[in-house]
Amino acid sequence: LEEGARSCLLRFRLKLEEDIKPTYLMDHMISDGVMTVDEEERIRTQDQAGALIELLLRKDNLTYISFYNALVKEAYDDLASLLHRDLPHISLNPHKGSSDGSSRLSEGGIPQRPVVFVNRPELVNRAREKLYRLQKDPGWITVFGMAGSGKSVLAAEAVRDHGIIEDCFPGGVHWLSIGQVDKPDLLVKVQSLCFRLEQSLDSQLLHRPPNSLDEAKERLRFLMLRRYPRSLLILDDIWDSTVLKVFDIHCRVLLTTRNRSLTDSVSGAKHEVEVESGLDENKALEILALYTRIKLQALPEEARSIVKECKGSPLVVSLIGALLREKPNRWRYYLRQLQMKQFKRIRKSSSYDYDALDQAMAASIEVLPDEHRDLYKDLTVLQKDVKIPAKVLSVLWDLEPEEVEDILEEFVNKSLLFMDNNSKPYLYYLHDLQIDFLLEQNRTQLESLHTKVVRQYQQHYRDGPPTSGDKESLYWIQYLTYHMAKANLTQELYSLMFSLNWVITKAKIMGPAHLINDYVEYGFILDQENSEVRSQFQEFLSLNGHQLEQRPFPDVVQLALSQPPNSEVYKQARVQAQNRTKAG
Numbered sequence: 054l055e056e057g058a059r060s061c062l063l064r065f066r067l068k069l070e071e072d073i074k075p076t077y078l079m080d081h082m083i084s085d086g087v088m089t090v091d092e093e094e095r096i097r098t099q100d101q102a103g104a105l106i107e108l109l110l111r112k113d114n115l116t117y118i119s120f121y122n123a124l125v126k127e128a129y130d131d132l133a134s135l136l137h138r139d140l141p142h143i144s145l146n147p148h149k150g151s152s153d154g155s156s157r158l159s160e161g162g163i164p165q166r167p168v169v170f171v172n173r174p175e176l177v178n179r180a181r182e183k184l185y186r187l188q189k190d191p192g193w194i195t196v197f198g199m200a201g202s203g204k205s206v207l208a209a210e211a212v213r214d215h216g217i218i219e220d221c222f223p224g225g226v227h228w229l230s231i232g233q234v235d236k237p238d239l240l241v242k243v244q245s246l247c248f249r250l251e252q253s254l255d256s257q258l259l260h261r262p263p264n265s266l267d268e269a270k271e272r273l274r275f276l277m278l279r280r281y282p283r284s285l286l287i288l289d290d291i292w293d294s295t296v297l298k299v300f301d302i303h304c305r306v307l308l309t310t311r312n313r314s315l316t317d318s319v320s321g322a323k324h325e326v327e328v329e330s331g332l333d334e335n336k337a338l339e340i341l342a343l344y345t346r347i348k349l350q351a352l353p354e355e356a357r358s359i360v361k362e363c364k365g366s367p368l369v370v371s372l373i374g375a376l377l378r379e380k381p382n383r384w385r386y387y388l389r390q391l392q393m394k395q396f397k398r399i400r401k402s403s404s405y406d407y408d409a410l411d412q413a414m415a416a417s418i419e420v421l422p423d424e425h426r427d428l429y430k431d432l433t434v435l436q437k438d439v440k441i442p443a444k445v446l447s448v449l450w451d452l453e454p455e456e457v458e459d460i461l462e463e464f465v466n467k468s469l470l471f472m473d474n475n476s477k478p479y480l481y482y483l484h485d486l487q488i489d490f491l492l493e494q495n496r497t498q499l500e501s502l503h504t505k506v507v508r509q510y511q512q513h514y515r516d517g518p519p520t521s522g523d524k525e526s527l528y529w530i531q532y533l534t535y536h537m538a539k540a541n542l543t544q545e546l547y548s549l550m551f552s553l554n555w556v557i558t559k560a561k562i563m564g565p566a567h568l569i570n571d572y573v574e575y576g577f578i579l580d581q582e583n584s585e586v587r588s589q590f591q592e593f594l595s596l597n598g599h600q601l602e603q604r605p606f607p608d609v610v611q612l613a614l615s616q617p618p619n620s621e622v623y624k625q626a627r628v629q630a631q632n633r634t635k636a637g
């Protein structure tokens with residue numbers, strides 16, 4: 054630990070020891086991988102706060118930073134500001150030889166623990182036991198269970214173990230969120246996985262991204278076999294067995310899914326872990342206790358009924374817990390809300406206790422201040438499994454980044470939104486069931502909600518679309534057409550998609566696969582304006598797909614000039630070429 058940081062800790066030791074509750078802080082620190090479960094246990098049994106400070110003094114800069122971040126997250130703002138001045142500067146050095154493999158977990162994109170977390174040791178052990186079966190041989194582990202039952206949290210927890218990584222997966226663990234994807238989406242995801250894997254090997258070498266799923270599969274096969282032998286891929290939230298075909302490359306895979314039989318169509322050894330839909334009563338009560346900071350034994354009698362009403366669903370209990378943290382005298386009220394089940398609309402998939410989720414969501418949203426409730430409603434238009442950076446919301450909401458930050462923190466604290474802090478900038482997302490809920494609740498306003506997205510984009514980017522490939526711009530490049538189509542803004546969609554400039558921007562940032570998919574997917578809308586032009590664009594892209602994959606990026610205007618002269622693509626290219634000549 055740096056001298057400055059150490060002296061700061063010593064200086065404010067007494068104050069820290071008086072004020073902090075280590076339990077919550079340590080959860081964050083374990084998530085960050087700077088503290089082991091053993092250390093946590095020891096601190097729990099000793100004079101907690103003092104022991105934690107002792108430990109910090111013995112640890113490194115990263116631990117100090119993690120502790121600081123934990124203070125911020127737990128709203129110890131004044132304590133955090135005391136430590137802030139002496140925060141060490143860290144240079145990210147890949148050879149620092151981390152002691153417990155946890156930095157490797159975050160490199161692999163393994164999500165951290167949720168804000169409030171309870172251990173499910175029996176379940177975790179079952180999962181770890183299956184992981185050990187992959188020690189010698191490749192194969193598949195299917196973690197299956199209902200939505201919101203805690204599959205993703207379990208998958209992350211199962212690999213948070215130094216021994217398993219050492220023994221079974223010395224090649225590392227790599228997490229990929231899949232969700233409901235079509236082929237182009239899947240291709241982009243596999244491309245980004247390959248990119249991640251290649252980058253950490255050798256940043257000098259720039260590989261062209263694979264431009265078809267077949268090619269992606271071969272690239273991945275090579276990487277997993279040659280460069281990352283004995284590593285584990287975690288595929289989160291798989292819906293469709295065709296997705297698995299891409300990963301059927303004789304490697305080690307753990308997948309989470311609601312559909313138990315997905316691996317029927319792939320080859321290799323197969324194992325299963327079933328996640329029960331609800332937590333044991335005691336575990337669920339523990340979540341409520343942790344949120345409300347009441348001792349387990351001292352919980353009011355309503356606690357038990359709440360757990361029973363939602364059948365122990367971790368997601369629902371967390372939502373209610375977050376509500377109670379702020380309104381500790383509303384136990385009875387929330388219980389009654391859960392029991393009322395006023396949203397009783399029959400759902401297609403009735404296998405899950407949606408009523409409980411609806412009630413919990415409705416209650417959580419109700420306690421938001423009016424203006425934040427409207428902002429939350431705006432999230433209805435997000436696609437499932439798409440994670441977005443705060444900047445996108447600052448465009449959508451037309452708010453300063455700092456304000457957005459505060460609002461997002463509020464949503465995250467209420468379990469209304471989840472945060473992925475493995476990437477920079479942080480990304481935010483909703484659980485599938487929450488999107489279902491919002492869609493249901495706002496189903497008469499979808500068009501206007503999507504329209505708002507488009508209008509805000511137009512307002513913010515009135516001088517032209519973003520041209521860099523950073524995460525913030527990526528969202529717009531990828532989903533603008535989707536919002537326009539959903540908003541029924543057909544004019545806007547035509548003029549965007551029938552523009553060579555847009556094609557250049559999107560192809561440069563995302564490659565041609567997504568673009569071509571747009572013309573296919575929205576073909577039925579575009580054709581109402583002009584089916585000729587639509588097919589001219591589509592044809593141009595199909596013919597030049599391989600060129601548009603190349604880096605450095607080709608001169609698209611030149612490519613377009615070889616289209617037939619009656620093609621709209623050609624016409625636009627010619628205007629641009631003439632402008633260039635004029636400009637000299």
Ligand code: ADP
Pocket residue numbers: 167169170171172173198199200201202203204205206207309340367368369371468471484
């Ligand atoms: P699934 O992948 O099955 O849909 P998740 O793993 O995403 O479900 O969990 C849904 C939510 O339930 C989490 O965001 C978290 O709030 C809560 N949750 C799940 N497991 C736990 C746990 N062990 N402790 C506390 N909360 C949990």
